[in-house]
Amino acid sequence: MKRIFLLALLWLQGGLTTHVWAQTSDEPQTNYVDLVNPFVDSHRSRWFFFNSACRPFGMVSLSPDTDTAQSWGSGYLYDSKYIRCFSHIHNWQMSGVAVMPTVGAFRGHRGMDAYQSAFTHEGEVAKPGYHKVQLTDYDVTAELTSTCRVGMHRYTFPASEESYILFDTGAYLAHGPTAYSEVWPIDDYRIAGWAVMQRTGRRPKDTPVYFYAELDKPIAEVVTWSEGAVRRNTLPERISGKDAGLAVRFATKAGEAVQLKVAISYVSVAEAQRNMQAELPHWDFDAVRNDSYAEWNSWLGRIEVEGGTHAEQVKLYTDLWHALIGRHIVSDASGTYLDLTGDAPQIRQIPCDASGKPRYNHHNFDAWWGSHWSLNILWSMAYPEVMDAFCNTMVDMYRNGGLIPRGPSGGNYTYVMIGDPAVSFFAAAYNKGIRNYPTEEAYEGLVKNAFVGGIRDHAGYEHNADAHSGGMRYYEERGYVPDGRTDVRGMHTTGAAMTLEYAYQDWCLAQLAKKMGKMEDYARFMRRSQNYRQVWNAESGYMQPRGVDGAWLPNFDPLELTERGGFCESNSAIYTHYVPHDMPGLISLFGGPERYVARLDEQFRRGEPYGFFRSNKHKEGNWTDYGNQPGTGMAHLFNYAGAPWLTQKWVRRVKAAYSDITPYGGYRDDEDQGQMGALGVLMAIGLFEVDGGCAAEPYYEITSPLFERVKIHLDTRYYEGKTFEIVVKNNSAENCYIRKASLNGQPWQDCWFYHKQFAAGGVLELEMGAKPNKRWGVNPPPSSSEVF
C-alpha cells in the first residue's frame, strides 16, 4: 500500500489556466495522473466517454476514434482494430475536426474506411493529457496532448515522399453528418476551416465548429477533395461543400516528427486563432503535456487519499477524472460564445474581470437529471468554482433564450430528459454559499420553469416552444401528471416519474426560497413538494402511474422498465424510493422504519446477484439499478430509517460491484458525463447527500469509506477551512461498519453533519469493525419537510 501525500496544491484562478507544478517537500510527489486509467470500461459506451488529450472540462478533447458511425458505441473502443481518425471534440451532441496522418498512396477522398489504420495496444499510453499510439499500417507513432482549446499532435513518420496529414472536415462523426465544410491553407504552415454539424433529433439546429491549425513543417503539396473527387494543387487552394476535406503532403525522413496544433472555436476561425495565441503560442509538445499533467494533478489532488488497494485508488481517480471532464467548455479564451437559443444565431460575450479575462466559461452538457446524487455534491464540496461556471452558463441562457436549460448543446436547448433538474444544482450551490452569478435572475428562471410554459412542461427532446408534454397543467391542477395521455410528443412522457421528480424539485425551490428569504414562495413550493403522495398506492405499497381519469393504470408491474410503466428509464420498484426530500414522509407511508428497511433491504438482496444492475433479460434483477440515475441514491436511504449500518453495508457492496478497472467494466452502463464517476467518488470517500445538498441548511450523510484517510482540500475563496479530513481506523473490506465516530476530537453520534461544519474544516474520525454498531447513527438526518 502506497502512502500518498499532497505536496503542492495550487488553486487555479478560474480553474483552467496551466500552472507550474512545484514540489514543496522532499517526499516524492503524488502523480494522480498515473492513477487515472482512461481505458476503464472503454470497450463500450458513448462518443464523449473517452477523453485522453484533454484538460479539465477542456473545449478540446483530442483522442483516437476507432468508431464514428453513431453516438453510442463510438469514440475510442478498446477492442476495435482500427483507428479512423483523431478528432478534437467528444461532447454531448457535438463532434468535429477529424485529423489523420497517412503514408503512401493517397486515400483521403475515399473516406475513413479507406484511410483508417490498424493499431496496437503494445506501447500505447493513455493518460489525462496525453495519448500515444502506433498506427501499424503506416508505421506512424501518433502522440496527442492539448491545452483547454488547442489540440497538439506529434506524428513520427517513416521515410516517405508521401506522408500526409488529412483534415477530413466533412466526415460523419458520431451524432450526424457534416452538412457543409470549408477548409483552406493560409500559407505553407497554416490551415483553417469550419464545418456545420447537421442538426440531430436532440440538438435541433445546425451548429458550426471552426478551427485554426499550424504545422511545424512546411507543406509540400495540398490535396483537396469533395464528394469523392480529388484535386492536387500547390498552394493556395481551398475546398468546400459536402464530404470535403484537405490534406497536406510532406516528404519525411525516417523517424521525423511533424507537429500540428489545432485550435477550435464555436464562434469563428478568428476566435480559434486567438485561442491558440492565448494558450499555445509555442511548439514544445513535452511542455504542453507536462502542463497538462500538472493541471490534472492540481485538480485531482483536491481529494487526497491514503489506503485502500491500488485498484481502489485507480478507480477513485478515474472516477474523479470522469467527473471533471465530461461537460466541456464551449466559450473562447476571449469569452465569446455562440448563442443559438433565439430566432437567429448570436455571438455573445461573457463579462470580463479587470484584467480583461472572462469571469467564467460556458459549458455544453447533458441534463443534470440525477446529478443531485453525484456531480452537485462532489463539485460543491471540492470544486465550487465549477458550480459557479455552470450556474452562469445557465443564467446567461435564461437571459438569451428565456429558460434555464436542461442539457444545453450547441448553445441551445435540447430538452433532454424531463423536469427541471437544474433547480437542485442551483439550490445546492446557493445554499452552500456558491453565489457568483446573478442569483435573483437564476431564481426567477427557476420559478418560471416550475409552471406551465417552463422547462418542466417540455418532455424529452420536445423542442416545440408550445410544448406541454411535461404535463405541468395537470401537475398544477391535480398534483400529479397522469400516464396514458394521448396528446403527448417527445420522449420520456412518464407521468409518475415526472410527479416524483417535480415534487423533489419543488422542495429544492422551496429551500432556495427559504435561504433567500422568500417565505411565501417557500410555503407554496413546500406544499407542492408533498405531491409525491399523489402517486403512492397504499394498497400495493408502490408509487404507481395514474391515468388521465385519475385511476391507477391497470396491469401494474413494479419491475416493468418500459415507459408504458410510467417511470423514466427505470421502474416503480426503484422510483418508489424517489422522495429524497421527505424520507420521513415516505417511511411513514410504508408504515414506519422497520417495514421500510425490510423492503429496501430485500430489494438490495434481490438485486445483488445481478450486480445491482437492471437486466433486460432477467426481470427479477430489476429491484436495484446502479447503471442509471434514478436508482443511484437507494443504498443511502437506510440512514434515514435508523439503519445506517445497512447503508454502510450496501454502499460498500455496490462499490465493489463497480470496482472493475479493466477495459471491460467499471461503469457497466452509461457513465454519463461524470455522473457515475462522481457517484463512485462519493461512495469511495464515504459522504453523500440524499437530498442533493439542497436543504436550506445543507448536511452530509456519513457512509463507509474505502480508504484509511481522505483529505478534501477546500477552496478558500469559498470556504473558511483549509481541509476536511476523514480518518478511518481499522478499515478493510470486512470491517465495513462504523463502530464509533468523532468530529474534531469530540464523539459524534449522528450519521450526518452540517455543511457549515465541513466548510469550516476539520477531521472526522471513524472507527470501523466487521460487525455493525446498531446504536450509532440511529437518529436520522434533519427533516426539512415541515408541513404547510
Add this chain to the structure above:
Amino acid sequence: MKRIFLLALLWLQGGLTTHVWAQTSDEPQTNYVDLVNPFVDSHRSRWFFFNSACRPFGMVSLSPDTDTAQSWGSGYLYDSKYIRCFSHIHNWQMSGVAVMPTVGAFRGHRGMDAYQSAFTHEGEVAKPGYHKVQLTDYDVTAELTSTCRVGMHRYTFPASEESYILFDTGAYLAHGPTAYSEVWPIDDYRIAGWAVMQRTGRRPKDTPVYFYAELDKPIAEVVTWSEGAVRRNTLPERISGKDAGLAVRFATKAGEAVQLKVAISYVSVAEAQRNMQAELPHWDFDAVRNDSYAEWNSWLGRIEVEGGTHAEQVKLYTDLWHALIGRHIVSDASGTYLDLTGDAPQIRQIPCDASGKPRYNHHNFDAWWGSHWSLNILWSMAYPEVMDAFCNTMVDMYRNGGLIPRGPSGGNYTYVMIGDPAVSFFAAAYNKGIRNYPTEEAYEGLVKNAFVGGIRDHAGYEHNADAHSGGMRYYEERGYVPDGRTDVRGMHTTGAAMTLEYAYQDWCLAQLAKKMGKMEDYARFMRRSQNYRQVWNAESGYMQPRGVDGAWLPNFDPLELTERGGFCESNSAIYTHYVPHDMPGLISLFGGPERYVARLDEQFRRGEPYGFFRSNKHKEGNWTDYGNQPGTGMAHLFNYAGAPWLTQKWVRRVKAAYSDITPYGGYRDDEDQGQMGALGVLMAIGLFEVDGGCAAEPYYEITSPLFERVKIHLDTRYYEGKTFEIVVKNNSAENCYIRKASLNGQPWQDCWFYHKQFAAGGVLELEMGAKPNKRWGVNPPPSSSEVF
C-alpha cells in the same frame, strides 16, 4: 415636348434613407421614375443588369428571374417565357434568396424547372422601385418593392387550399451553386435562413448571405425539402444541407393578397432582422413603393433636363438610373460588414456618427476599369457622397487586407481585369475636394499598388498573393510590360494594354501627389507616366505589343481582338488612342494635330456602319467600339487636337447609335454596372473629362448636349454653388455644332472650363448650328503633362 421642373429636391443625409417627397410649387411634379425604362436592352446582358425593386445602390435588388443558369444572359430577360423565381441579390458575383409563389400541387422540391411559371408582359409594370407581373400558370399577381435592405412582396392569389410561398435557399443562382443553406420558421409569421454561395473563379471564397422574413398571414403548414426529398410538417421545422428549401402553405381566397418582407445581410440573420427593424417595420406596401419613387426622384432629379425627344429623356434617365444602381451596398444598417480578405472571415464595423449611424456604406463592385470615362465623372459632379462611400470601402479594405481593391466582391478581392483603376477614382475625388475618408492611408495604398507586390502585379483573377502576371517588375525595369510572356497566370495578361493603363495610372497618382503636396512623388510618377511611348511604334503609327526580347511582336494586326494581340478586350486601333493624360504628347507622336485628326476621324467613319461597335464577324468594324470601356473616350479626343466640332459631331452620332429604348437595344454589350449608363448621361448632357477628372486642377470638356437645358443640382455639402446649368439654344439633331458659347454671361471661347467654375455654380450657354464653327474652341484643354 414636356416641360420639366424640379420641384423639391431633398438632399438625402447619407443618401440612402427614405424621405417624404414634398411638392413646393403649383407646377406638376416631374416624375423621373416614369422616365426610367428598366426594360431597355433587357433581352440580354448580365445577372446584375436588371433591377426593378431596388433603391439607389440598394443592398436588396429584388426582381423576377427568368434565367438563373449563368452570370451572363441571366436575371430578367425580356423574351424569356418563364419566371423561375424572385430573388433579392443581383450583384457582381453575388446572388441569393430566391422566393416564388405557387398554387396547386407542391413542386418546390423538384426545382425551378418544375415550379416556374409562364408570365405575360400584358399589364406588366417595371419601374425604379416597383415591379408588377402576372404569373399566368398560377393566376398570381406578383408585386415587388423594397427599401435599401428589405424586399417587399405582395402576391395576390386565387382561391386555393394550396397557395405556397417557396424559399428556395439552395437554388443555383447565376454565378454558381449554393454550397449549403439552412432555413427555418421562427413562428407562424416569420422565416429566417442563410445560404453559402459557393466560391467561383472570380470570387475566391465561399460567401454567406443571411435573411430574415416576415409574412402578414399566418402559415398553415410548413413544407421542407432537401436533395429532392420533401417533408410536410407543422411548425416548427427546419431544413439544411444541399439543395434545401422551405415553403409555407396557406389557404387563400380569390384575390387575397399575402405580403412578405425579406431583409438580407452578409453578416448574420440578427443583422438582417435589424435591417428590417431599421428600414421597414410596417406593412404598407404602397407607402414603401411611394418612398422608393420619392427617393429615386430625388436622386434622378439632381440632373434636370428640358427639351430633347421623349425617347432621349427616357434614355437619359434610364442611363442615370443604371449609373446609380449597379454597385450595391453590402454593409448593414448598423454598419457591420463581412471582411473576407484575411486568413479568416471577420465581422467589422463601419465608424458611426454622433447619432450612431454608420458614416458610409460598403459596396460590392466590378472593377473601375474604364470608369474614368463614366462613373468617376458623373458621380463627382452630381453625387460626391457616393464617391466618399466607395473611397471609404476601398480604404477599409486596404486596412483589412493590405491592398486597395480592384473590384471587390463578397468582402474580398477578386482581381478582376488589370491595373489599378481605383487610382483614377481617388484622384478625381480628391482633386475635386471629395475627401471624407482617410486620405493619407488611401494615398499610401495607391502607391503600394503601383509597384511589385501591389494590385497591378495581379493579372485578371490571379488570386495568388505572390502573383506577378501584372508584370510590374518589367514595368519598373523597362517601362513596359512585354507580351508573349510564358510565366503568366490569370486572365488579361496583355502587356501593351497594361503599359498604357499603367502610364495613365501613374499620371493619376502624380496629380494626386501634386495636390497633396508630395512633390517628389509627383515628379517620380510624372516621369513614369510617359511610359506609353514604350509601346509606340513610329513606323506603323500604332501602339503595339513588344515581346520579352524587346522587339515588336510579329504579325501585328491593329484590328486583332484576341489577347494574343496585346490589348485587353480591345485592339491596337482603339488602344493607340489610350493616352488620356497626355494628348499633346500622343498627337505629336502622330506628327501633329492634322494627322491625328485625320486618323481619328477615319476610324469613326469606318466604325459608323457598324454602329461604333466592334464586330467579331466583320473585323473591318473594329476601328471603334462603344461596347467596351477602352474605346469609350475616343470621340472626345478631337477636342484636344483643335477640332472640337468633330467631337461634337461624333459624340452625337455615337449617342444616336445607342439611343434605342426598346428591350432590344440601348447598350448593345455589357452595361457594366452603370458604366455605360454614366457614359450615356455624360454624352447627353454635353460634358466630359478625357483625363477622368484627375488633373490636380480638374476641368470639363464641352461637347454637344442633346437637350435645350440641363441643370445639375450641386451638393452644397461639397460645392459652393447650387446649380450648374447648360442652356442650349437652337438645338436639334441637325444643329449639333456649337456656334458660340458664354459662361455666366461672358463669351467663352474654350471647349473646356475648370471644375472650380462648375463647383461655384453658373450657367453655360451654347448656341448651336447645323454647321461647325471651326474657330470656336480650337485651343485644347490644359495639358497636365509637364515633362520631368
